[in-house]
Amino acid sequence: MRTMKLGCTHLEVPVVGIGCMRINRLSQAEAERYIQTALELGANFFDHADIYGGGECESRFAEAIHMNDDVRERVILQSKCGIRKGMYDFSKEHILEAVDGSLRRLHTDYLDVLLLHRPDALVEPEEVAEAFEILQTTGKVRYFGVSNHKPMQIELLKKFVHQPIVANQLQLSITNATLIAQGMNLNMGNEWAVDRDESVLDYCRIHDITIQPWSPFLYGFFEGVFLDNPKFPELNRKLDEIAARYGVSNVTIAIAWLLRHPAKMQPIIGTMNVDRLRASCQAADIQLTRQEWYEIYLAAGYQLP
Template sequence: MKYYEIPNSNLIVSKLALGCMRLAELSFEEAEKLIYTAREWGINVFDHADIYGNGKSETIFGEVLKKNPTLRKQIIIQTKCGIKEGYYDSSEEHILASVNASLERLNTDYLDVLLIHRPDALTDFSEVAKAFKILRGEKKVKFFGVSNMNSIQIEILQKHLPNKLIFNQLHFNVVHSLMIDEIFNVNIANDYAVNRTGDILDYMRINDITMQAWSPLQISLTKGTYLDHPDYLKLNQKLHEIGTKYGISPAAVAVAWILRHPAQIQVVVGTTKPASLRELVKAVDIELTKEEWYDLYLSVGKKLP
């Protein structure tokens, strides 16, 4: 495993994080094996959210920690809050209640990182900041970030905070690459030139906010993976071709595509299978050539101007 030093914190994080959304689908024994496989291969960041499995994902992780108490100091636990059934809620009351519930489920007295899961249109960001200050003062959360937010939303929240936000978690991969499309299509009258992200990738690089890429293998939450998908035959051909060259799986090549970007993006992988996780970890040792990176980008059907 290779690691990043996260600006404005004392965190040193693995280039891959284990996404724990589907942990609720596993038995205790399966979850324990997955977590220890992650640690064996150098992964030290475990990404949760209060809504994953309706809290069960955090609960089963907490049960593993309870059985293996020495594990806690070896890892970085991150969770998210702000989504309720049918609406978003980033009120002070909800954030504080959510963190307390997550701490109980996770069997820990502190979180290393808390993210606001999605922006809430009806909560003043000063209220979010107030909750962050309380949690930091009570030593329940060390560092804070956001998820699925644009640059202006981050700016508004940041102006109320004494400490820097360190993460923004966003959907990003070779298929869902809006942030890259914008870079190439400046001042050009085509659909790819439409700025859908608020220049968020460049903004994060300027402001030392580390991007965490969620669903690195998914077209979208509803369409599933692009691996072996009939709509992405050329992409899959390239993934297999490059994978054969480096001796890694097509999925690992897809992760290596994200890691190749100079923004030092952390990739959140959500597999529940130890064997698949071991394959994905191999991506950190591969640096795609510039030609390979562009070939993969173009194989989706994109064009350079």
């Protein structure tokens, strides 16, 4: 699979990452087949979080991939921390404990990337900086990033954190594309003119922070998949039309739409379906034209001012 640099690092990652939030729903044999298929496709970047399945997803992954030193060198592991029951927690103590738990469950002694999962209203960035410094100097984490963070929240962290923020995982799909739409609706009186994200897309581009779109097939907040959904007839007609043109599936085109954006995003797919996994990875070989990209955008219901 085609690769890219993650943020400002020299770490080469596949342009499509594999989200493991639902891997605990698979049997051992199904999980082994899924992971082996991903590796055969060159999709060796696996995204985790300590809360996925209450930690079970990290354990299931390690068992399914038969983690050992040789296997570990062939994969790139990212995990997230900071969400606890009824609260968010970026305290130094919790970050360190969370990473140790992920390492134990993943059967490894280091993470390639650690993300802070959701902004903690009580964050003390000095504590985050201390935790990151310990994790880096002890070799437990190589690179650091965030998830669901606005620019000023990242700036607050950067005031104290010495390590570069290399990734920001954000909800983004064809039907959840306000991050993109807001940039084209300045001074307009429509629903997309309201900037709720502080131009985070442009901010990440300026600061070499890789955007990792999560739930790239969903609409709303986990409301459902837009592909082949009768709620989106025009969008699906357009996706099918372009998919037929390239001889691929609508799944491929949905991911190719994200990859076409010059921000050089790395979509994190959460499907546990092997066929959809293959179709998603095939998007790395598709380059949509500017016209096709805009046709999909408009078919999703957005407007050009």
